[in-house]
Structures are given as C-alpha cells and as structure tokens.
Amino acid sequence: MNVRSFSKRVRSIQVSAIKQMPIKAADVPGAISLGQGIPSVKTPGYIRRKIAELLERDEKLGMYSLQPGVPALREAIAAEISARVGRPVSWKEEVFISAGAMEALFTAMVSIIEEEDEVILFDPCYASHIEQVLFAGGxxxxxxxxxxxxxxxxxxxxxxSISPKTKAIVVCNPANPTGTVFSKDELGAIAELVQNHGLYLIADETYDFLVYDDVNFTSLSEFKNIKEQVILCNSFSKRFAMTGFRVGYMYAPSAVIEQALKVHDAAVIAAPTISQYAALAALTETPGEDSVNIHQLLLKRRDLLCSRLESLSSRFSFVKPQGAYYVMVRYHDSDRSAIEYADDLLYSAKVITIPGSAFGPAGEHHIRMSFGGSEDDIHKAFDQIERWSPHE
Known part of the structure; x- marks a missing residue:
C-alpha cells in the first residue's frame, strides 16, 4: 500500500529517553529503577477513600466534566494561587484543568508558538519541553x-540569547533534571527580560512543593510586572502521588486561557472527571493518619542516594539537588556517550537511569538518577553499580 509520508511535525520529534528506558527495561528481568520520576508511595488513603465513596453515589462521575474543568476544583486551585501571589485569581477566566501538567505545557506551546519562533530552554532541561517546542514548529x-x-x-x-525571533522562555523550577531551585534574584532578572522584550514565560512548577535545606521557592506567578505574560503549568502527580490520574492545570491571563481551551478541546475535550475529583479531594479533604509525609521521605532518600554517590567519587561527580527528586550525575569512568553508558548500565548492571543527553546538549556525559524509589531499591541499585564496570 502506497501511504503518504508522516507530518513534518511528528517527524521532528521523538519519544523521550525518560519513557524509552523503562520500555527497554521491560526486557531486562530484575532491573531496578533509578529512572523515571515516579514516587514509590501510594496515592494517599484519604484521596482513594473519597473516590471510592463518590463512585458509589455519584452517577455523573463517569461523564464528561465542563470543558475547562470541574468548577469546585478550579475554585480551589484559584484560592491556593491567590494566597501565594497576594492578589485575586479568577477561577472562571484564568484557570483550566488539564490532563496532567504535560497537556497544559503542550497546550501552552501550541497556543503561542509559530513556525520560526525561538523558545529559550535552560540546558539541561526537561526532555519533553524540547519535543513540545519542536512539535509546535518552534x-x-x-x-x-x-x-x-x-x-x-x-x-x-x-x-x-534573546533575538527578534524569541517568543518565550521556559523555566522549570524546581528543575528537572538538575534539582536546581532558582533564587528570587535569578527569577527577577528573568522576569525583567521577559517584560522588556515582550516575551511569554512558560513556568513548569510541578515540583514547587519539594525543596530542601531551608531553600526558599519563589513562583514566577508572584512577579506582578509580568502577570500578563506568565503561563503557569502545574500538576497533582508528584505532590499527591497521583501520576496515573493524569490531572494538572494551567493558570494564565484570560486571553491565553481562551486560546488554550481551543487546543484542549481538540485534543482531550476535558480532563478525566474522576481524576478531577481526586484532585479536589487532595486539596480539600483532611489527610488521614495513614498519609505519608512525602517531603520527609524524599529528603531521606536524596541524602541516601547522594551518600552512595559520594562513596564512588572516583567514578561520579554531582551537584546535590535543592529540589525535585533527581540528581544529574557526571560519569568519569567512560568516554562513551550518555545513551551508550545508560544502556550498558541497564543491560550489564540491571540499573535503569536516563541518559543525560535527553535533556539537551549540556547533559551529555551525564545520567539522571531519580530518588523517587524506595531506600531498598536505591541500596540494591548502587550495590550493583559498585560491582559493574562500563564496557568500552
């Protein structure tokens, strides 16, 4: 059958290594993951119990919600943002519910980027931001x-780096994959450039709740001088261990939301209703006694993983992360590319990591390790790494 070629847009992108490595690992029995950013804890019991209750008594839970999202959830999100930024937030005009932060980010890119527009990314950056920019034609x-x-x-x-073609700057803060938390002064300098050059600022703040060592987090939505230029994308996935629910949101000026909803409608119609009510429970219900303090849990795991890396200082160097739950690790025991190194680590040592080159040119000769897994898995992974020598 003679089939016409695939679109230029889809041919310009690839599935990120963050997803490819677990697919490869499915064929490696017993592989231990320091790879994809999935917390090992269950969705909190109070959220699961609320959803079970609603499934029994609410016939509409299996139906579409309003296209922008469940009003009560948008109200709760607007109230939370308003408390942070110190000004009123319109839940009707400035917030919509997305199928995860990924859809919000994708929708933002497609809504504002045109062919030949340039988009500035901090390198290393989240891998999917690169593909989203390319797909949008930027x-x-x-x-x-x-x-x-x-x-x-x-x-x-x-x-x-700013040119007449620059349309937007993307800031992931706290940063995936580096764990950097940008200071208020750094963010203020970015905000000033955005204001002076009339740019959009796409803020991925998925890990805003997860900072360590008394570091202060500042949201880009707090800068009043760029209120009409910030597109904030966030998620319930990591904060509430809800990665499988696929629910997030966009907070942006009403003019941006109006355009973004066109993309949202064409792509998904509405975020899953049951997931929206799970998110509402996460924000409004009282946590039960069985709830885990995910911040304390991940802080302990960060220190463990960093300690194990320090014991291998002749092979690895790293910057201790201030936020999120990743460490960008430079390897010194091989001249191989990051992809080759990560593949060897997977197939020879049975440890899943993500090749740093997936996160941009500056990520080459690095691997990203996640400490979202259990302490037992971290110990097992490093025991296997200690016994392993990379092939040349």
Missing amino acids: TPVFVHLEEGEGWNLPIEKLKT
Missing part, C-alpha cells in the same frame, strides 16, 4: 547552565 535555543556548584543560570548568556 526552534529550541539552549542556554547552558553552569554546572560548577549548582547548575547556575548565567544571566548575561540569557540576555545575549
């Missing part, structure tokens, strides 16, 4: 973070 422009002591943002390099 050109990623990488501003390399300075690994040194903390993957710092070189503001002068950012300034010189």
